[in-house]
Amino acid sequence: MRALDAVTTVGCVRVVTWNVNSVKQRVPRLLPWLDQRKPDVVCLQETKLADDAFTALLGDALGERGYEFALFGETQWNGVALLSRVGLDDIAVGVAGAPGFPHIEARAVAATCGGVRVHSLYVPNGREPESDHYKYKLEWLASLRDVLEAGPADALVCGDINIAPTDADVFDPEAYIGQTHVTEPERAALEAIKALGFHDVVRDRWPNERVFSYWDYRAGMFHRDLGMRIDLILASDSVAPRVRAAWIDRHARKGTGPSDHAPVIVDLDEAPDGDIGPVVPPPSSPGGKKKVKLPQAK
Structure with missing residues (x-):
């Protein structure tokens, strides 16, 4: 990586991470949303397109909006992208030293944008505790930690991390017993990065509120606000003091043809929509007293 003292730092930057769950399916939502929220740096996950197909689909539209982009995609599965209007330097794809499953999947792309090293990540799901994919997830996260430790001081880790940091980040901890995303080893791997x-x-901005970023499509989970917070933006010690707003755009999860994830937005240096953003989390609505079983639970 190029040292940050060789890069001009840009102020007043809006950074977004969004798992779009197929960028091809989400074009009617994505482009109007970019025009509405006007982010400077956009981290996308689950693009599910090879790089040439992504460029053919969105290259002109993104260029018209002033975005350069870096891609690491594959057909049908995974795929990450990094869009920037404040520079895109020292692009790196993948996580050095990380394992494959069995091949190296398209799960990470990084670049220096406006003087900050930005990582767009789609962490492996893990599938089931103690499965081979779960072990792959933990090994992948350990390699990511090594990359971040060796990287520049000014950094943002953005993406679908596929870990709910605490029990407060799921609608009901009991519903997740025996599931991935909430196990102690996964949370320990995230804590090692932090x-x-x-x-x-x-979470620093919303310490006590019910704030989620993902709701399963099934069983009316979004409408009952039965979700998880697994899409994160982590700011390094030097960048965190610049944060003026940090919020989740629930409106992008509403309407026709949404992703099952909502965008996470962080404003550095200035907060054009106010210090907590325009979208206040809804009041807690855990779906009544009846216990809810996860759609994927056996």
């Missing part, structure tokens, strides 16, 4: 000096800036 121990490098990274701050969970959305």
Whole structure:
């Protein structure tokens, strides 16, 4: 990586991470949303397109909006992208030293944008505790930690991390017993990354509120606000003090043809929509007293 003292730092930057769950399916939502929210740096996950197909689909439209982009995609599965209007330097794809399953999947792309090293990540799901995919997830996260430790001080880790940091980040901890995303080893792997000096800036802004970023399509989970917070933006010690707003755009999860994830938005240096953003989390509505079983639970 190029040292950050060789890169001009840009202020007043809006950074977004969004698992779009197929960029091809989400074009009617994505482009109007970019025009509405006007982010400077956009981290996308689950693009599900090879790089040439992504470029053919969105290259002109993104260029018209002033975005350069870096891609690491594959057909049908995974895929990450990084869009920037504040520079896109020292692009790196993948996570050095990370395992494959069995091949190296398209799960990480990083670049220096406006003087900050930005990582767009789609962490492996894990599938089932103690499965081979779960072990792959933990090994992948350990390699990511090594990359971040060796990287520049000014950094943002953005993406679908596929870990709910605490029990407060799921609608009902009991519903997730025996599931991935909430196990102690996964949370410990995330804490090891945060121990490098990274701050969970959305939770810092909303310490006690019910704030989710993902709701299963099935069983009316979104309408009952039965979700998880697994999409994160982690800011390094040097970048975190610049955060003026950090919020989740629930409106992008509403309407026709949404992703099952909502965008996470962080404003550095200035907050054009106010210090907590325009979208206040809804009042807690855990779907009544009846216990809810996860759609994927056996």
